[in-house]
Amino acid sequence: MKNVNLLKAAIVALLLIPAISSAADRVGDFSLLDQDGYHHSMSWYDDHKMIALLVQANDSQAAADALPAFDALKAKYDGQGVEFMMINPMGKHNRSAVQAKAAVYAVDIPILMDDARVISEALGIERAGEVLLYNPRSFMVEYRGSVAASEKAIQEILAGEDVSVASVATSGPVISYAATAVPSYIADIAPILADNCATCHREGGIAPFAMDSHTMVQGWSPMIREVLMTKRMPPGQIDGHIGEFINDRLITDEEVRNVIAWADAGAPKDGDTDPLTELTWSTSKWSLSDKPDLVLKVPSQQVPATGVLAVQRCCGED
Numbered sequence: 613m614k615n616v617n618l619l620k621a622a623i624v625a626l627l628l629i630p631a632i633s634s635a636a637d638r639v640g641d642f643s644l645l646d647q648d649g650y651h652h653s654m655s656w657y658d659d660h661k662m663i664a665l666l667v668q669a670n671d672s673q674a675a676a677d678a679l680p681a682f683d684a685l686k687a688k689y690d691g692q693g694v695e696f697m698m699i700n701p702m703g704k705h706n707r708s709a710v711q712a713k714a715a716v717y718a719v720d721i722p723i724l725m726d727d728a729r730v731i732s733e734a735l736g737i738e739r740a741g742e743v744l745l746y747n748p749r750s751f752m753v754e755y756r757g758s759v760a761a762s763e764k765a766i767q768e769i770l771a772g773e774d775v776s777v778a779s780v781a782t783s784g785p786v787i788s789y790a791a792t793a794v795p796s797y798i799a800d801i802a803p804i805l806a807d808n809c810a811t812c813h814r815e816g817g818i819a820p821f822a823m824d825s826h827t828m829v830q831g832w833s834p835m836i837r838e839v840l841m842t843k844r845m846p847p848g849q850i851d852g853h854i855g856e857f858i859n860d861r862l863i864t865d866e867e868v869r870n871v872i873a874w875a876d877a878g879a880p881k882d883g884d885t886d887p888l889t890e891l892t893w894s895t896s897k898w899s900l901s902d903k904p905d906l907v908l909k910v911p912s913q914q915v916p917a918t919g920v921l922a923v924q925r926c927c928g929e930d
């Protein structure tokens with residue numbers, strides 16, 4: 613037990629450093645669903661030199677105007693290690709409206725839907741119609757600006773050179789983000805982690821570390837940010853646009869925004885109490901209820917050396 617705690621303390625100490633320094637300059641890996649519900653994880657494209665993102669908004673003429681040139685770049689550089697996508701930073705949950713717009717555009721370029729808007733904000737997206745060149749290995753933006761000036765940057769990156777003009781002003785409509793104060797650990801963050809994460813992330817739970825104190829979650833906060841940005845946690849990641857599921861473990865956009873804003877601020881603590889240290893859990897060996905409706909006993913099995921076992925009838929009722 614002692615050793616485990618020492619190990620945890622060491623991990624906490626190591627992770628505290630990136631928590632404070634990493635957020636500003638490096639966007640990090642991220643994953644988003646496109647307008648058709650397909651999942652795009654940026655690190656899957658790490659065999660590419662870059663991902664070109666055109667900022668799309670349904671009512672933006674600037675985006676529509678930039679699209680033909682962007683599509684022409686795709687035709688030219690698609691096979692050379694550049695992946696072309698659009699990103700919708702509006703956070704409107706208007707998947708069907710964006711699908712309809714994509715049909716009007718009639719290009720074969722997915723539109724990533726940033727419903728929680730955390731990715732767009734982290735990428736520093738400022739205007740519809742601008743193009744970003746994002747490196748899926750360093751997770752940094754190497755160019756932002758007009759589609760016209762982006763070709764030079766693409767050529768420089770493909771030639772292994774530094775981008776000579778990394779930022780070009782554009783004139784599309786401004787995308788603004790609500791300024792939020794750093795969320796309170798006690799009032800905002802601890803309840804989110806308790807409700808969405810700690811059932812697994814607790815002493816004796818199935819997850820690899822326990823969210824049972826501020827020190828613990830502060831130490832893990834860069835990783836907590838990453839798993840939210842990449843949609844790895846909570847597990848399941850049911851597409852919230854389709855139907856209603858029981859126990860879907862969906863975390864709301866606002867909760868994601870709050871946890872990321874708190875992690876980016878260095879995961880600070882306010883107040884004198886620590887709600888995560890006060891969580892209590894059922895001691896029942898059954899996680900869903902005190903007594904299951906039915907318990908099946910599986911008799912011990914002999915597995916032949918071949919490893920191949922015929923299908924068996926099993927299980928009597930308890």
Ligand code: HEC
Pocket residue numbers: 805808809810811812813818819820832835836839844845846847861863
């Ligand atoms: C249903 C159980 C469950 C829930 C709920 C859950 N986790 Fe996890 N978590 C896991 C498991 C299991 C792993 C280990 C995954 C692995 O090793 O691949 C893990 C791993 C992690 C890691 C380590 C990084 C990694 O990829 O291994 C972080 C950070 C994390 N979870 C954060 C969270 C956050 C934040 C929440 C809530 C928003 C959450 N988890 C909710 C089960 C859960």
